[in-house]
Amino acid sequence: MKPRVAFFDFAGCEGDQLQVANLEERLLDLLELVEVVNFREVISQKSDDYDIAFIEGSIATDHDAERLEEVRENADVLVALGSCAAIGGINSIRNSQDPKEVEERVYGDDADKIEAWDKAKPADAVVDVDHYIYGCPIDQDEFVHVVESLVQGKEPKIPTYPVCVECKMNENVCVFSRNGGDKNVSSAKREVQVPGSQKVEKGPFCLGPVTRAGCDSKCVNEGTTCWGCRGLVDNPNQNAHKKVLDKYGLTVEEVLNKFNLYFGWQQEERKNE
Amino acid sequence: MSNEKINVDVEYLTRVEGHGNIKVNANDGQIEKCEWQVIETPRYFESMVVDQSWKELHHITSRICGICSIGHTLASLKATEAAMGIEMSEQDKLLRKLILHAENMQSHVLHVGYLALPDLMGEGSVIPLASSHPEELKTVIRLHRLANEMSEMIGGRTTHPQRLIPGGFSKIPTEKELTDLKNRLKNSFNDLMAVADLCEAKADKFPDFNRETEFISLTNEEDYAFYDGQVRSTDTGISPVTDYKDITNEFVVNQSTAKFARNNRQSYMVGALARLNNNYDQLSPMAKGVAERFNLKPINHNPFMNNIAQLVEVVHNVRDSIKLIDELLEGGLEPQEDYYEPEVEVKAGRGIGAVEVPRGILFHDYTYNEEGTCTAGNCVIPTNQNHANIQQDMEKLAPNLINQGKEEDEIELNLEMLVRAYDPCISCSTHHLDVEFVE
Amino acid sequence: MNEISQTKEAKVVNPEGSPYNPQKARIIGERQLTTDTKLFELELESGERLNQDPGQFVELSIPGVGEAPISVTSSPTRRLDSFELCVRAVGNVTNTLHKTNIGDTVGIRGPFGTGFPVEELRGHDLLFIAGGLGIAPLRSLINYTLDRRDEFNNLNILYGCKRPCEQMFEDEVDHWARRQDIYHEATVDFCPDNVCWGGNIGVITELIPGVDIDLDNTYAIVCGPPVMYKFVLEELDEKDLPHEQIYLSLERRMKCGIGKCGHCQINGAEEVLYACQDGPVFNYEKVKGFEEAI
Amino acid sequence: MKAIDKSDFSEFVDNLIEDDDREVVGVQKKDSKFAFDPLYESDDLRLDYDTTILPPKKYFMPQRETLIEYNIEKGETTPVNRVVPRIILGVHPYDLVAIGQMDKVFEDTHEDPYYLEKRRQSVLVGVNMENVSDKSFASTMGTATIDSGYDLMLTDIGDRYAIEVGSSKGSSLLEQAGAAVDDAKPEEIRKVKQFKEDLPEKFRSDPEFDPFELPSLLKEYYDNDEFWEENSEDCLSCGTCNLVCPTCYCFDVKDVNDISLSEGERMRTWDGCMLEEFAEVAGDENFREEKAARYRHRYMRKGRYMYNRFGDIACVGCGRCSEQCLPDIADPVDIFNQMKEGTS
Ligand SMILES: Cc1cc2nc3c(=O)[nH]c(=O)nc-3n(C[C@H](O)[C@H](O)[C@H](O)COP(=O)(O)OP(=O)(O)OC[C@H]3O[C@@H](n4cnc5c(N)ncnc54)[C@H](O)[C@@H]3O)c2cc1C
Ligand code: SF4
């Protein structure tokens, strides 16, 4: 019997399910391995009879939580798909903002019509999660690896090391030494006086050193920097990373802002540990 | 007409992006309730952008929607660029137009091929097509893949592209890549026509339903507007993008966590059909040819034809992409040394960016302080703008169907098809939709 | 991943005798030993013999899953055309192996590593100390010495498990217990009330004082989980057994089995040892200076 | 010694790119750094580089490479070695020394045909260092110049390159250049000699140790936990210092299956002893759990273990690790100097 697979989405952009749809021909091959019974973005059928459930999006309302608990009941294996479900993701930016202000900014006078939690949470804040597929969006190969592993009865192997590993293998010029900047030269040299203004721009900064690899250092390869979308590695040396960011001229506030893009929930958890 | 009770209650409408319910109750042929509800969990992007740096805003707002993340990124960048007066090179503009075509193609092919065609073919989803119509499905997949690979080549990733940054690109494709792409686009004509044939063969399945509607989209003199232009309404004419609030007039309704919008009437429509109605003349001849096969001409008031308008647009996307690539390659690609970090003069200000994304016109509006930190943001998403129109359509269509004596199942299917024709992308209605026939 | 960019086609060479290419072996027998441990009997499809020394290991290879180093538990004196592996299901390779059926094939590379120093042991008293799965490599040497009983002097076997149900090779253990010419003691850390258990209850070190050790003539051979070594070695020190006369079989992560991948290094101030080549069997005198060894 | 005009050399390289069956790779600019990459025209070749991001080891032991292909159902396996024969232009002497060390590792006991065949099918064209990176201490390690280990070795002597021939592979490559190559004139030979003699001055002057003291220094410091802990406190466990090192060769092996689970490849990928999981075994036991232990291991390996095994100090002084370690704690000179100071 093929395992029965279902997808469910909560508060997220559905980009991870799109990655699955975007497998194109490979999706047809995948359908040889599993039977997809719920995939709202693509198919109409709905079923409560499934073995593996993929959860996309964060949990932010009582209604979400109830639905998620139901899914957990039905599924043998529950997989958090994408950063919103796995670590809270971009949604958790607001967790560090004042909840009242948050609602008012978006809904103005109608703010009280909206019933959502003060914080957007990852799936494992509500139910037990068996496997995590990180990324915003997920990496297709990693998704395939996890599905295959589950079909084969294997434990999927997700990297425990930081993005720098893949970045080095790709022989990227480290973000910290871009623009002719030398990473061992003081931050002053990396500051660029913006023409016609007082403002001093500082070089780009990278969260790769504390972010879990698995994306093949995608963003650095493409000329930007790692934003941390796959979340923190298991034992991030954030102190050392902060020192690095400081050396390159980032203020404490800017560092926190960076860490809050995706790490918001994880940081809170680490503090509570 | 019977005195039956009719109760349509569709929770979590499938094959759309995001969460919408359709609720319709009728008793004795009388509609008691007819609601399009959006029940997405709010995500508060307009708040999340506050206190963030101008360098990060497009990264954050890209996450509003996975399907049109390229469009969101571009609207966001345009808003930031407008606020800071950042100039773009002509080459970068062409590349941005190209990637917008790619996204539009991707999304439309997904919608027409994976979501609408199964309805037409009488299948519950695209999956059975693998065995019932393998060749047709492969054609659709090929086009979808082409669009995705095109996005990847230009933006570095299909979803949440990386290379698009304020002022331009962090990396650009090589000339060889562009040449290869052009050849592949040219080779896709057969596939495009095959999909057009498929749709034409099923054209009778499109319900004949018309309702006078206001259509709004971008427009400009140069081209069939996606990347740039002013706002055009079939009712009120042309206005500048900066007036977007006067056009969209967003409001909150009880049935939905997403805002609704209206301009001149109770509602208006945006998206492929709106664009086609407004800018038909600027379509490429090949695209017009396809439109003619379906007798699709401006101004068409049948929302179900939005699917066909999408098909027409895909053809236009391919043709225009080839043209853009030719333009790019003509003088050879200009290498840009400062790709990683274009020079930007950070300053305080407000900027509004509008682009056409697959589902219609999209506005991002940011205010920055002199540090380049965002102090306020507003995003008006196409699906939000369509919600009210869906509601209005439904209020007309549901009684029609009931009067025609249709069964509950059929009513449900037709209402679902109506909503799907809009290709609503509810998760990205930063603010939201559902059908319920209540007893 | 951005592969190394290539402007010319790669030539495909099939390296004859690639040390990473396993040979096929067929499973011809299997027996459940405990809830999570099975004994597998395999033969090489080539018909060749494995020719392992007691204490050597093979890389068990399941295409599509991976590889794991596994000690050959059978003695070369017992079976000529086949060999046995005793495997606990703990991860991907081992779990998959547990799901195979008789007649299925798996891959085998090896045998690798240095086994027990049979020549050196010959003519001496031997003290086997096995904890849990540690019996797997020791069993090959135990049976070797039993089959060549006259070549060895006194044999002592101490075997400890967590619970009675985890004791393996019961028939063989019974056999050892019955034989007059070997001293055998078994222990469990814990015995549930409803289980009948004739042996000792307590940690394995408690059995050591009971053994009659001739300091000039006895070799101790130890294998067990990492935590066991420290305590057993302390106890042997109590007895003043010279460290040269103690052999240990150690486990490390391995990715190649042939001294290349670097994972199995055991480092110390002097030098580094490769568990796959310098071991897995080590003389205690030699490894005790290695901080990472025990 | 031979010599060739620079313009003829460029033409020669262009001809190789055009006509030779082998792939021509060379050092090129990559943003603010340099890297070995395939050459499309000789103009891109930068023989005046200081150092590359990754060493040329990537050509003999690629970041990922297939070891075997298999069929899952049948359990059939086929060893596969994908070899791209290459002409590698612009290898610095320290990297050549490192390649020589790697050769020994892969020849030792069980020969590794994957590495060795890729080595055999490539031609190494070295170049003497004109520019030296701030972090390099190759002259201290005695690797700034070498007499063997290359097929050809170039030295920039103004309008011409002097060429030393190190092997028959090298001389037959040179034959392809035809008449453009002539014998170096006596003063050119003198220039090369002078060039090598002047080279040490270009290097950093802070190393205070002698490479052959390293094995004993490291032995002495092995048990100094405090030393290792202090120096590794800011370690990110990012493995950069391993991955960019021309003498690091540890690897991981994993099976990568095609999506239908019928076939797949067993791949070897780069690994590094600085990564947390490196020494983990079943039962969550990790033999090098603390970053200090991993940090120490790397130095032991560079300065002592490889020396015990093969007689080589496995640090060639390229400076890549110190240049690329973000917290700036991977500079061997710093560690070795500290040791030296602490003992004298
Ligand atoms: C010389 C030698 C002889 C051995 N003899 C035997 C024997 O006779 N019988 C026997 O049963 N075992 C034996 N072993 C042990 C066996 O090799 C290991 O238990 C091996 O890990 C099993 O492989 P696996 O693929 O089944 O498990 P793995 O999938 O490798 O997992 C095993 C455990 O290690 C952890 N782990 C492994 N890889 C990772 C990773 N990448 N990231 C995080 N955690 C990881 C897992 O969490 C799991 O708990 C021997 C080992 C050696 C070195
Ligand atoms: S991930 Fe970031 S910090 Fe790490 S090496 Fe790459 S660019 Fe540098």
Ligand code: SF4
């Ligand atoms: S580089 Fe960083 S932000 Fe980009 S995909 Fe990888 S983990 Fe995510």
Ligand code: SF4
């Ligand atoms: S020493 Fe530096 S480069 Fe090496 S692992 Fe630690 S932080 Fe990374």
